[in-house]
Amino acid sequence: MTDAFIYDAVRTPRGKGRKDGALHEVTPVKLAATALSAIRERNDLDTAEVDDVIFGCVEPAKEQGAVITRLAVIMADYDESVPGIQINRFCSSGLDAVNMAAAKVQAGQDDLAIGGGVESMSRVPMMTAGGAYYQDPQVAHKVYFTPQGVSADLIATREGFSRDDVDAFAVASQERADKAWKGGYFKHSVVPVSDQNGITLLDRDEHPRPQTTMQSLAALEPAFKMQGENFGFDSVAIQRYPDVERISHVHHAGNSSGIVDGAAAVLIGNEEIGKKLGLKPRARIKQFASIGSEPSIMLTGPVAVTQKALKRAGMDLADIDLFELNEAFAAVVLYFMDQLSVDHAKMNVNGGAIAMGHPLGATGAMILGTLLDELERRDLQTGLATLCVGAGMGTATIIERV
16 A cells, blocks of 8 residues: 655635625635645645545535536646546545545555545535435434434433533633634634635634633523424434433534534645655555444444544554544534543644534545644644544544654
């Protein structure tokens, strides 16, 4: 197997995923092209050398349909020989895209590839593409379909996480993100988004609320109580988990991931192409894995997939210096840390999606770039990025600096 190296990683800032968000007027193709253009410009890249571009996109419909990746490649002025493909594994799509690009390099099929993702949640809302998962009663019955927010509340209930526990984690996410932005920790990787006249629309994440406190979160009503109690999903979840008498609804907008727009791209290649193009490797993709997990509770996959990736790499948890786990909901990260005895001091040290938002198809690539930047800033060696995934799955990637 050939080593796959990360040569660069960029992302756009995350704009609020609503009509008054700073990136709402930007099409998804433009968002994706912005990340790809940055990769080209920062590395003085001869794009004819790029063998493939793989982007995650969770709602590949309307403006995000028609193989958005190929269209973004063209709009970013890459050589016309460069193909593009979009993939979807729900929330881990961006990380899976990076893993697939790395796998092609490792297998010798590609010398240079780009993995990443894009999601304009203000223009193409969640569930736009539909699907049997949401709409087919036979499928819903088979998987004990439960909305993710109710699943997160189920985890909190089963594990004994209180409202204060999840809110305290959310406050920490906001504080860490604020500190990171003020400290300039993201300046190397975040590329501004401009309009057609070259005027900057957004150059930093728009979603963080640094003024968040335990008191301000306490004023928020549980977001998924109505789904659970009035629409019957609590009963569905309890059928699957009869050890639970009643689900305690503790999640809300302040301790769940934010809806945002954004894109990211990661440049991956073998050693030979790096030398040919004068690129300096920043890290090696050491190992990656994906797993399926119980689909009703759905959000516990990061634990098992982390164990699988570590086993495949011949490593254990003590070998990992920093962790990035997508903050889909506070209970997801609390569960991971509790199950694997991971210290919060090593987890999402610059905040996460609760503070900065979760642009579904792009987040996996974003957190991998954040992880690499922080390993370099702290002069540490190894990191692991992972995400929970809808319908019960998980993806994880281990990187090591070179």
